Amino acid sequence: MILTLVLALAAAFTGLLFCVTAGDRTRLLVAAFLAVPQLYVGPLATLNLPLSQCWVILIAVCRLLERKQLPVRDPVLGAVLLLALVQGLAISWSPVPVAGILEVARLLSFAFLTLYATDVERRRAGALTGPFTVVLGWAVLDAVLVWAFRLSPALESTFLSSPLATLIVGPDAMTAFFAGGANNVTDPAKAGGFFINANVSSMFLGVATFGFLALGVGLRGRRRRAYGLGALVCWSATFATGSKTAAALALVLPLAVRGVQVLGRPRAKWFLPQAAAAIGLGVWQAPRLLEKVVPGYADASSASLESRQPMWDFALTMFREHAVLGLGFGGWARTIEQFASLGITALPPHNLFIAAWANSGLPGVAALLTLAVTILVVLTRAVVRHAGTPAGRTTAFALGAWWWVLIHGMGDNTAVYGEAKSMILLAMLLGLVTSRLAALRSREEAVPCPA
Secondary structure (H helix, E strand, C coil): CHHHHHHHHHHHHHHHHHHHHCCHHHHHHHHHHHHCCCCECCCECCECCEHHHHHHHHHHHHHHHHCCCCCCCCHHHHHHHHHHHHHHHHHHHCCCHHHHHHHHHHHHHHHHHHHHHHHHHHHCCCCCHHHHHHHHHHHHHHHHHHHHHHHCHHHHHHHHCCHHHHHHHCHHHHHHHCCCCCCHHHCCCCCCCCCCCHHHHHHHHHHHHHHHHHHHCCCCHHHHHHHHHHHHHHHHHHHHCCCHHHHHHHHHHHHHHHHHHHHCCCCHHHHHHHHHHHHHHHHHHHHHHHHHHCCCHHHHHHHHHHHHHHHHHHHHHHHHHCCCCCCCCCHHHHHHHHHHHHCCCCCCCCCHHHHHHHHHHHHHHHHHHHHHHHHHHHHHHHHHHCCCCHHHHHHHHHHHHHHHHHHHCCCCCCECCECHHHHHHHHHHHHHHHHHHHHHHHHHHHCCCCC
């Protein structure tokens, strides 16, 4: 025990020393490398703490020691901090406070990474390209693994039984996986790559697809083709995961992003009849197209919704009894286990807003709704205002990534920032957009007005 503590303190001191001497871009590069896969260094109480989370804390400590200011005037940041505050208060009435502490820590980490990425890109244009490429490199590897596991379920079983899976997925998750909490990657029609949940893997790949497209804006030649190829690999792998939600989003969201860009132009009114016709045609043909791309899509989607319906009915029952404060962190799992005899599977809520209510009551739902609306409004307004420009296209791809996360969260066990592995992608996308829009505004203000 003493030796373990000494080694942990030595590792922490070494990490802090390296962080203090490293530059901002290098720190972000390390954070990008540690995000996927996540190495665990716990335990914290009964949970293991990811090394990526420790590194973000070290960066924040270094920034405080250096007394460097961060760009804090941002509506999205304010909404994230509001949600963190509300969930922090909910810890006081939670059955499992440590779960609330970890979730608040993730929200604060997301807010800090967004500010940090914005600052790094503002100080030197293009500085985010390296960290972005590191995370997207992991995404390509995940996509390759998804295809390999989908084609050979036996290979995925070998991976899940190896020490590498524990190292990447985490000891807590793998212990639960083999203790009766097997996730959907056990289905031969699904594959997760680095993840034990194919749906979460598909969301990560979807966000990575838009990340590749955002990085490719304004480039030409070989680099642009490389980013385009990366986007194509990740996009195709979303279908290989077997996720029904991902199959629909992978087909619809690229068209939606393009639609926002076109309709945001000054002469957009001329495209409205065509847009209305395209939407009508899409609604009519989408089910047929999905059935061709993913055979059995309709039946599988119906079965998936039916599996979630008992959980959502349970949420309605609990809402009537605990409407204002919810159940607190850990309360959902403890309460739903009492209803096992009714045939309700003891699973998480599989809905962003139900999870927010369960953890922090109606204030949590209001704060989450504020954050979601703020993100969408800020990004959509920027796309429309800068339609046709590189900044507008970059923002449109960031908007597509956020659409993916928020829509996916309506039916899966994910957070507003996606998942721990996708958090840094979304943070850097926001940082890239914020810094580029700020640079564009500075150039516009520098142009003298005609006399």
